[in-house]
Amino acid sequence: MAFDLAFIWAILIAFAVLAYVVLDGFDLGIGILFPFVKADGDRDVMMNSVAPIWDGNETWLVLGGGGLFAAFPLAYATLMPALYTPLIAMLLGLVFRGVAFEFRFRAEKSRRVWDVGFAAGSILAAFCQGIALGAFIQGVAIEGRAYAGGWFDWLTPFTLLTGVALVVGYAMLGAAWLILKTTGELQERAYALALPLGAGMLAMIGAVSLWTPLLHPDIADRWFSWPNMLLVAPVPVLVIAAVAGLYWAIATGRDRLPFLLTQFLFVLSYIGLGISMFPYIVPRQFTIWDAAAPPESLGFLLVGAGILIPVILGYTAYAYWVFRGKVDPQAGYH
């Protein structure tokens, strides 16, 4: 019974984090692309394209953190101190970009300040999320039930790579979102940005995928030993197919396909990460069963999650449906 609950919760938290990446990735990407789009009117459109939904998107990050606290308190209590600096920098970045949605339109003379705040906050948040991811993959020092490392353990060449990788990936998602939601010059600009960003994203996926098995023999084992290799082979094969499809979709001027394929690439990378990490929740220290809260806690929240998550997905989908279609720059419905 305890086995099942811990596993279900690991899946649920993994789902929450994936939902966060899929949903908030593109609206962080909009911020990352702000410096590449100069016209004030275009920036209005970019912001308006995500203004009604960004808050809901970010809530998945709260669920990821809150769910970890509830279901795997030991993991929460050791990973948070280990990732202290990147997490706090990420939060500060999210503060800047979150308030910019309102402040930018309320400011008169200081509008530029919030343009910069939106862009810098988005880039910082994305970069720190990537660093946190990299630091999680490379593992943290533990003694007993506590983090035992220093406050700069997270800073390595690998984590800097994952930081940059996530910024590039989110920027690509942002460009694909703009292709989906805009028309005219802004859309053309997004197409032009998407090509190098797509290439960059492919390079980053490749670099991180090759580096990760080098970090630990058991990760390499999982990917390169027989017959595992056969089981996991679909992941890299699908990545290559998706990238080819993405290039074709951008080159032929498709509206929706670039966004869907970029999201698909994120999902594939995420699955790859899951293959490397499972069943650890604090890599090579605590498995999901070591860190799980007692079954009474897991069961109590699971009842609510089972009822409420489908409802949440329902009204989230409804909100997206209400604001469907192209953003009309003339109407500025915001």
Place this chain on the structure above:
Amino acid sequence: MFEGLDATVLARAQFAFTVAFHIVFPAFTIGLASYLAVLEGLWLWTKRDVYLRLFKYWIKIFAVAFGMGVVSGLVMSYQFGTNWSVFSDRTGPILGPLMGYEVLSAFFLEAGFLGIMLFGLNRVGKGLHFFATLMVAAGTLFSAFWILSVNSWMHTPAGYAINDVGQFVPDDWWAIVFNPSFPYRLVHMVLAAYLTTAFVVGAVAAFHLLRDRANEGARVMFSMAMWMALVVAPIQVVAGDMHGLNTLEHQPAKIAAMEGHFETQTGAPLILFGLPDMEAEETRYAVEIPRLGSLILTHSWDGEVPGLEEWAPEDRPNAAVIFWTFRVMVGLGMLMMLVGLISLVLRLRRRLHESRWFHRIAIVMGPSGFIAVLAGWVTTEMGRQPWTVQGLMRTSESVSPIGAPAVAASLAAFAVVYFLVFGAGVYYILRLMRKPPVPSEPDMPAKRPIEAAGRAAGRAAAGVPDARPMGAE
């Protein structure tokens, strides 16, 4: 040892700083969300244009305040782990699921419907839009429910067992959620949020009445705010008294510190003012009313009231601070009640909208709710010290193994960013409040690009109210 102590003090300072900034926004937006739902409901019911005008006026302010509440709240949800990891590990099995319910039942609800509430009226129609407004308002209240259950459990833990690795684990969820202090704290805080909003709305209305007493929007909202003050402030006094009695039962040391009592006594006086001195174990320069302390706390003329001497010095909350924060809160509560009563007298004499002196008082009282909320929270939280979980887990045992320099650096970063960002936000809110509610209330927040570009063309063109209010162009 000394370094460890330092990191604890810094972590406490960081939590106090970030949570104090945060609570200001929910205290305002819980009340404002309900107020917006009432305004929209009145508009749909009476079809009076003035309610829609006020709805559009306040929703702009709500959007800015809510955004700040969201981002400052996000910080809180990670603070437990970053700065209080031992606390997180040990209380996670109990507090984690409660916060999980907060995220699932409140945060998503608010965030999911906020977009429709702010930008969607012409897309979904009036009925569904009103539903969205109600969902946002309900979300703020659900959020208050769960987070106050969490907080109350830390004051009056119940329904738990302790497992072999020292974690608090659930034994009885009903007892955990509805722990002894929770109902009182929930009522007290929600009423506080409503009062905070009422006095802000009242102050803004009074400000515009002083400029133009014929402004219909200002007249309506002043009247609504003063009804609220009249009805809710006395209820809050009763609720606060009951909360105090509950605290006396479960956390007597906190009451002793709040009252500045060092000796346990029967027929204890009420110390009106004084300077509690923790070292000397006495309250200096005390101005007392004999026996009133016992009367208030035990509802009996010679009831026994405990003093701090009952506890070892290291187990005592700091009376020097909370004696005063408690008096600030109570004093403001009394003033709020007085304002409500004066408004009734003026209303009966049909002078409510004409008494300029009273409008000036209402403006001065504008921030009173925020100050009272902060003072109240300082009282209850410092009153729980030196414990994070009353009587079971000390604050000094709760902290993360993070060095003092790291905590100090992040505290400094939070301070700089918060003052900058939230300072700007408050400035924008005040600027929105300075404009009077006018019949051609600009649509929220449509036409921002064009409004910005064509400001000289006049605001009248920006938003002519019609059947498609917010977001319609």
